[in-house]
Each structure stands twice: as structure tokens, then as C-alpha cells.
Amino acid sequence: MPDATPTPPGPAEIPDDASVITSDVPGSFAWRVMRERNPALVRKVRDAFPFSPERRDRFAALLDQLDVGVVEPIGADAHDHRSWQDWGIARHIGTSLLHAPFLWAESYFYRLLLDASGYFGPGPWRGVDPFAPFKRAELAGPETAAEIRALDTLTGLDPRERADVLLRSSLWGNRADLSFQEGAHGVDAEKSRLVADATERFWNLLDEGSGGRVCLVADNAGRELLPDLVLLDDLLATGRASEVVLHVKPHPYYVSDATTADVLDSLRHLCAREGQAYDVGTRLWRAMEQGRLRVRAHAFSCAPLPYQEMPEDLAADFAAASLTIMKGDLNYRRLVGDRYWAPTTSFATATGYFPGPVAALRTLKSDVVTGLDRATVAALDESGPAWRSSGTHALVQLRG
Numbered sequence: 001m002p003d004a005t006p007t008p009p010g011p012a013e014i015p016d017d018a019s020v021i022t023s024d025v026p027g028s029f030a031w032r033v034m035r036e037r038n039p040a041l042v043r044k045v046r047d048a049f050p051f052s053p054e055r056r057d058r059f060a061a062l063l064d065q066l067d068v069g070v071v072e073p074i075g076a077d078a079h080d081h082r083s084w085q086d087w088g089i090a091r092h093i094g095t096s097l098l099h100a101p102f103l104w105a106e107s108y109f110y111r112l113l114l115d116a117s118g119y120f121g122p123g124p125w126r127g128v129d130p131f132a133p134f135k136r137a138e139l140a141g142p143e144t145a146a147e148i149r150a151l152d153t154l155t156g157l158d159p160r161e162r163a164d165v166l167l168r169s170s171l172w173g174n175r176a177d178l179s180f181q182e183g184a185h186g187v188d189a190e191k192s193r194l195v196a197d198a199t200e201r202f203w204n205l206l207d208e209g210s211g212g213r214v215c216l217v218a219d220n221a222g223r224e225l226l227p228d229l230v231l232l233d234d235l236l237a238t239g240r241a242s243e244v245v246l247h248v249k250p251h252p253y254y255v256s257d258a259t260t261a262d263v264l265d266s267l268r269h270l271c272a273r274e275g276q277a278y279d280v281g282t283r284l285w286r287a288m289e290q291g292r293l294r295v296r297a298h299a300f301s302c303a304p305l306p307y308q309e310m311p312e313d314l315a316a317d318f319a320a321a322s323l324t325i326m327k328g329d330l331n332y333r334r335l336v337g338d339r340y341w342a343p344t345t346s347f348a349t350a351t352g353y354f355p356g357p358v359a360a361l362r363t364l365k366s367d368v369v370t371g372l373d374r375a376t377v378a379a380l381d382e383s384g385p386a387w388r389s390s391g392t393h394a395l396v397q398l399r400g
């Protein structure tokens with residue numbers, strides 16, 4: 001019998017011509033997400049609620065669709081029919097999900113999953129976040145509690161040291177297993193895992209442009225959003241920003257992506273604690289009331305497209321900011337384009353279209369990366385392909 005286990009492509013097999021990533025290479029990262037991870041997620045959501053027999057039939061139908069893997073139209077009466085037309089569904093209908101761009105296919109999958117759960121429907125499940133049990137468990141978990149307590153240990157640090165810790169907490173919060181607890185020492189300890197580090201230029205840019213608007217395009221709720229909020233509070237408190245805009249998803253997405261409801265849960269969570277957490281929470285609550293912290297949930301935040309194709313109103317929002325901070329892996333893929341870039345491709349070139357200064361804070365969880373120097377890539381490749389997608393490495397990049 002031939003071995004049925006596909007071999008993931010090694011570094012030498014990853015094409016160098018910046019082709020768009022699709023999921024049709026057996027064993028590749030994208031293939032595993034579409035063929036293994038996503039069906040498992042459907043079952044996990046199905047089993048997390050006492051769904052009715054009719055709903056369970058919808059999940060079974062979704063599992064069948066994923067197995068066959070063909071893109072089907074989104075009904076003409078669906079609230080987002082028009083959006084998906086604009087986002088190019090016509091090009092993919094009737095073809096294999098695996099042949100569509102990975103970025104497009106994953107987003108389409110989440111849309112189908114939400115629909116199967118009843119999130120968009122007229123029935124009783126309308127608006128019920130199918131990922132809420134997982135998000136709640138994380139927010140109430142002991143690691144989150146420990147991180148929040150660790151905030152109180154930062155009061156003795158000088159302002160720049162504190163700012164660095166908050167930046168790193170927001171960065172590693174994307175991996176959701178390292179955060180404030182690393183304290184000032186952690187900043188040094190994890191330097192080796194940073195494959196690109198524009199921290200110095202990040203602070204210089206904000207110091208020079210003091211008092212402007214900073215946009216933060218959020219990624220995950222819970223243990224990532226909490227340090228994001230603390231960072232935004234610090235930007236406001238230090239005058240590095242006079243106004244901050246937090247972009248979240250208009251509906252649940254990619255399991256733990258933050259929505260407005262998650263922002264409110266996090267704020268309430270902070271306000272219900274003591275010490276620094278309470279101070280941060282109440283300051284941000286007031287900042288929201290005063291319009292110095294604004295939350296936006298633009299439809300394009302859940303679009304299956306790169307930011308290069310963003311609509312004008314969103315581009316205008318980013319253009320008005322002294323800095324836009326893109327959090328996480330998915331936003332990185334959308335920022336530079338979900339392609340097999342040579343890792344030495346310039347980050348500035350890949351983001352040249354972006355309408356203003358932009359920073360990426362991201363742990364590496366997929367095949368996409370730009371802006372690395374040759375020596376770094378050679379050293380990383382020595383260790384095998386896992387550095388690209390295992391979340392053990394991170395980057396801070398900036399195009400000023």
C-alpha cells in the first residue's frame with residue numbers, strides 16, 4: 001500500500017515567484033487548513049451547542065460540501081449576496097474550493113459556517129456567536145487572570161520600557177500564550193524569536209507624529225485583544241495618539257476574531273478587576289464615551305480579499321492616521337497579499353499601495369512572509385519549514 005500521508009512542502013519546494021496561495025497542494029499548510037482543520041471546526045461548533053435536528057442537518061450538509069469542495073452560490077435573498085458578488089464569487093462558482101485563492105476560500109468557509117449555525121437567519125439562532133463558548137472560556141481562564149494581574153508589576157518601569165513591554169504583549173498576544181507576564185526581562189528573552197524588529201522606528205514614528213490618530217486593526221479577542229486595549233490606552237495616556245480607532249469584525253470570523261461585542265466584554269472584564277486593569281478599563285470606557293476611542297466594524301474587515309482592494313472609505317480612514325497597526329497573521333496576509341513571496345521581498349514594496357504609515361505586529365502562522373534579510377532566512381530554513389506557521393516566531397515591521 002502506498003503511504004497516504006502527504007508530505008508538506010519543504011522550504012526548497014515553496015515557489016519563489018509570488019504566486020497566489022491556493023489549497024490544492026496536498027500536505028501544504030493551506031491544504032491542511034481546508035481539508036482537516038476546517039471540517040474539525042465545523043464539528044466542534046456543532047457540538048458546542050444544543051442545536052436542533054434541522055441545524056444539525058445544516059452542519060452535516062456543510063461537511064458534505066467541504067468534502068466535495070465545490071463553491072456554491074450565495075442565495076439572492078441573503079443579506080450579503082451583493083457583497084459576495086462584489087468580492088468575486090461568480091469567478092469561483094462550480095469550481096473547487098481548493099483551486100480558489102486560500103484567502104478567498106477560507107473567508108467563504110467562515111461565511112458558510114456562520115450560516116449553518118443560523119447566525120444570519122431569521123430564527124432564534126440569529127446573532128448568536130458560534131465561537132462565543134471558546135472566547136468566553138479564554139477570557140475567564142487562569143492565564144488571562146495572571147496576565148491581568150501582571151499589569152500591576154509594570155508601574156515601576158520607565159515609560160519607554162513600559163511601552164516596549166506593552167508592544168510585545170500585544171505582539172505575542174497574537175500567539176495567546178505569552179504576554180505581560182514576560183515583563184521587562186521577557187523583552188530580551190524573546191528577541192531571538194523576532195525575525196524582523198522595527199520597534200525603534202515604530203516609537204520614533206509615533207513620537208514624531210505625536211497627537212494624531214492611530215488605527216489598530218484588531219485580530220483575536222481575549223488574550224490578544226486585552227493587551228491591544230492596554231496598548232491603545234497607553235498611546236492615549238502618553239499623548240502619542242489623541243484619538244485611536246479600533247477596527248473589529250462586523251460578525252464572528254476565524255473563530256476568535258474580535259467583534260464589537262468582544263470589545264465590550266473585554267472592557268467590562270477590565271473594569272470588574274482591581275488595580276491597573278480597573279484603571280485602564282475605566283479610562284478606555286470614558287475614552288469611548290468621549291469619542292477618543294472609536295470602534296469600527298467595516299464590512300470589508302470580513303472580506304475575502306487583500307487590503308490592496310479595499311474600498312475608498314476604508315482607505316480614507318487609514319490615510320487619516322499617523323499610523324495603522326495591523327495585528328495578526330490574517331491581517332498580514334491581507335496586507336502584503338496572500339502569496340508565496342520570497343521572504344526577502346521588501347515589506348515596503350509589498351505594502352507600497354497602503355494609504356499611510358503601516359505597522360505589522362504578527363506571529364507567523366502561515367506561509368506568507370516578507371521583509372526578512374538573507375541571513376535570517378538561511379538560519380530559519382536550517383531549522384525546517386515550521387518557523388513559518390507554528391507561531392513560534394514573530395515580527396514587527398513598519399513602512400513609515
Ligand SMILES: O=P(O)(O)OC[C@H]1O[C@](O)(CO)[C@@H](O)[C@@H]1O
Nearest residue numbers: 033219220328329330331365366
Ligand atoms: O489569528 P491570526 O493570527 O489571524 O491567525 C489566523 C490564521 O489561522 C489560519 O486561519 C489557520 O491557521 C490561517 O490561515 C490564518 O492566517
